[in-house]
Amino acid sequence: MPHEIVMGRGSLDSKTFMDGIALGSFFVLVTAAPFFDRLKNSVYFLMAVDGGFASFAGLLLMCLLQVCDNGSMGCCRDLRHWPL
Numbered sequence: 001m002p003h004e005i006v007m008g009r010g011s012l013d014s015k016t017f018m019d020g021i022a023l024g025s026f027f028v029l030v031t032a033a034p035f036f037d038r039l040k041n042s043v044y045f046l047m048a049v050d051g052g053f054a055s056f057a058g059l060l061l062m063c064l065l066q067v068c069d070n071g072s073m074g075c076c077r078d079l080r081h082w083p084l
Helices: 002-009 014-039 043-069 074-081
Strands: none
Touching: none
């Protein structure tokens, strides 16, 4: 996404884009903080958090596989052949 917006379209520079991301994160934190006690007991919220953790683990695995595919880490060269 940053490459598309900053480099591709040229509509924002990199610093402005990162400031927008930080401001958006801060806004979500400030607005969600008063409701967190109610949210942490919600089944739907907990399922969303579990889904976020699962997607993060998948993202880490895909990054590891890409590094292995580039051949820059010899210790995991056989990882590409695991049946996922």
